[in-house]
Amino acid sequence: MAHKRSIFRSEELSGSLGCACFYCQLLIRTDRIINWTDQRNEKGKTDLCPNCRIDLILSNKFPIDDKKYFKEDFKKTF
């Protein structure tokens, strides 16, 4: 489930240059992310998409430039 992998991943994201929003399928430079949720959670905060504000940000450890991945995994998640 991509959603579970996207939360509490701020640390992982800050080490990568690119990420993508799983919801709007936008490729985002990591430094464009300026909003977070779960800021009080001890596991770490969760990034919010600057476009749709949904917490489905994936780091570039996932095949984020592969539209097919989005299409197929997206269907399983929603």
Ligand SMILES: [Zn+2]
């Ligand atoms: Zn988005």
